Amino acid sequence: MKITDYLKSNIVYLDGGMGTLLQEQGLRPGELPETWNLSHPDVITKIHREYFDAGSNVVSTNTFGANLLKFSHMELSSIIKAAVENARRAADESSGTQKKWVALDIGPSGRMLAPYGDFDFEDAVSLFAETVKIGVACGVDLILIETMNDSYETKAALLAAKENSDLPVFVSNAYSADGKLMTGASPAAMVAMLEGMGADAIGVNCSLGPKALLPIVDEYLAYASIPVLVKPNAGLPKAVNGKTVYDVLPNEFSTDLSLMIMKGVTICGGCCGTTPDYIRALTEKTSVLAPKPVKEKNITLVSSYTHAVTFGKKPVLIGERINPTGKKRFKEALKNNEIDYILKEGISQQEKGVDILDVNVGLPEIDEVLMLKTAVCELQAVTDLPLQIDTSNITAMEAALRRYNGKPLINSVNGKKDSMDAVFPLVKKYGGVVVALTLDETGIPKTANERVEIAERILVEASKYGIASKNIIFDPLALTISADDTAGIETLKAVRMIKTLLDCHTSLGVSNVSFGLPRREVINSTFFALALGYGLSAAIMNPYSDDMMKAYYAFLALNGLDPNCSEYIEFAESLPQVDMSKAAVTVKEKVDDASELQNAIIKGLKEVSAKVTEDLLKTDKPLDIIQNEIIPALDAVGIGYEEKRVYLPQLLMSAEAAKSAFEVIKSHLPEAASPDKCPFVISTVKGDIHDIGKNIVKLLLENYGFSVIDLGRDVPPETVVCEVEKHHAPMAGLSALMTTTVPAMEETIKLLHEKTPWCKVIVGGAVLNQEYANSIHADFYAKDAMETVRIAEDIYKNL
């Protein structure tokens, strides 16, 4: 019998702790427990057997850390094989008459995934895949991924399990006392992602005792439509007279778990500190309990690596600004690979209050697959908002979905067969919520009725893939009212019908409705408010538009979604005050004070610098402003820094202010009239993830007109060489903080000198000095960012 079938009408009992028992048997500190499968098979089998004797249905193989980071392929195979044999033998030898299964146990890799560590996501998938393949070949009955404390690594492990086996997969995470994973995910976020990806059961283990886990378990039960598992610790370890004791005993443990079973948990066991006695108490105490049936929750969730966003409560705002359509500067940024520009768009939309970021980086002249993947990875490193992956390129969509850390929104599928054939398999595999446009081969129907019919057909097709209706959000499409005066009302009707007839959520890109009309913001914001009134769940919109935000906050307040109107009041207070007399005075002051920009830069005032530059551009030429205002101000600060009168944070604040002035100037320059001097390739070397220093250098170089190609951190030598070649850069900067990463720097220099002899290499970083730099054959050593600028200027002059 398959465990998933048994689970439908029975409680499944797992086993308890292994590590503590092995230590009692003599496992030495630092010794790998997995090796005992081979060296002490009888001890391992005995522990498994005692769990089966105590009533466990499932024992997990002693393979928690069995992976290729710790063992060679040959060792790994023999360890897993022995581990499965030990568990099987225990099942055969046990006197227990219950159903018995053997689970392949998979714990964390012990490495932090990039960008916060250096372990690549795909490497993590391959690592887990190897363990899975061997386990499957050895004939395990299911896979238990457990004690995962990072959502990204959990995704890698589940993906590996799904891609390399057809076995049931249970996934269990370890939460900290604050109710989050170590890397920040909430239980709802984990439910969203793991259920979406097709885990057969999900839950929590380790870290805490049963009482402390209760609120987390409650959250799982509230959101999950699949079985929930719990494996708590026996409380916390304490030292009593030189012995370790756990503070929750079998009686209390089993009572607490009984309560959880009554609430709906259907799979339970123990973790650290629990023994066969705990499992025996548990099976005996709960033998009279029947499992609560698992119900479909019909809650539409998307998630990031920290939190879930629920559709249907408050309207969900999806920021539309990461999209090149009609934006010259954005297109430019995409062509030049200026990822930072995209990231800034993301961060400032978040500051405006959106819930989700739409990510569209499609442009004919760029590699969209690579760009979308990069944009998603970089965005999820700097913002915790869930993303909406927006592309019609299926390969790009899959690349982005794979790397996304959470349950994304996917934009979009439509009623055309081709579209559904391509998109639905990806939705199923990676577990997103997909936006479905109500159009098909015949186009966009005119009436609401016809659009709802398409929606129904989409639902039927999705169900063939096993995609629940909660994972589809319909976009009934806003068309322009200037072409058809019923366009607005038909869309509104469709919103309402989809909600009431199909019980599904809707999303709209509202701004199309006003196309061809003057003062479009008036129509857009009113249409937005109306659509919300008709039951719209989400909108793709421009959060910089005050009119749209006014409609949104007013809607919340008027619909009882804003207790005490506090959000509305905060928003209203943030709106610019209209005071003409005051505005006039400011303008006058500016005329009188010619060096205001210099002052703003020296003081490090970003907003003021941008504003003053904007005004100056009315009278002065862009290049004059750079020469006469910005550079002198930067020089003044730079000299102050070198003379130790100005400190690093001030230098940076000034540099940021100068940069904001540059951005304004850039947007006023005709295309191709770039004031840049020459390319400068910069990176932190392989193995090093410290980049504060590098970023400071980058900022200052940009200030002084160098076109900086920033390769980021942990950059392999080949990548540096490749970029230097591509841009024919006359100089490259390398940064390293640690002694352990200087060899990587030396290797990079060697390769650069060999392949790109024209390029001068400047090095810097905490562990370096002139002598050290000489010994690794760097062309220059720069002790700080200002010195790098001076060196770069010298090289540039002599080109």
Add this chain to the structure above:
Amino acid sequence: MNTVFLKNYPAPPFDTKEILRYAGVKEVTPEINALLFDCLQEVEGVFSYRVCYREFPVSIVGDVVDLSFAKTKSCDLAKNLAGTDSFVLFAATVGVGLDRLVFRYSKISPARSLLLSAIGAERIEALCNSFNQELTAEKKAQGLFTRPRFSPGYGDLSLELQKEIISVLDCNRKIGLSLNDSLLMSPVKSVTAIIGTGTCDIKKTGQSCQVCRKTDCEFRRIK
């Protein structure tokens, strides 16, 4: 004692002077002060303060220190642990939340990124101090003395030892701390260290800067 213990701490009070020292600021301007104030508001709720630790016996022959879970050659550590019979090995972290903020602002505001990083440095030191003080008091009650804490990378103690430390303390599982290929810790603001304990008190060896050979360091506390 064969168990790794875990402690969660409340936030130790912030020391802005120390933060500014880490940021390289010797005189505060109103602009820096405003930025610092802003950063301090932003980090609210970002940190977790976790320590895991375990006690081991130690024996020393010449400059070879047998830490029970590993043997290492280090004059400086041997000197630090001379006259002790056991030590507490600990790992501490303030969590990955700050790494995220620092990374986020490295893209849009390096000044903020720098100050946030300085706050992180001050936080992890404060956490280590809390743990250290508590341990010292506890040992004192048992009639024992503690030595200044000593980390891999101090003096001639090899960073390679990090691998064994992270593994024997089960750091990934206990406090979410891991090591990358170049022996860097993630989260970045983390510390591992050894605190020797013994019956005999020795004259304070002072700040850990004393064993450091980088005498031109800007942050050096003793000249």
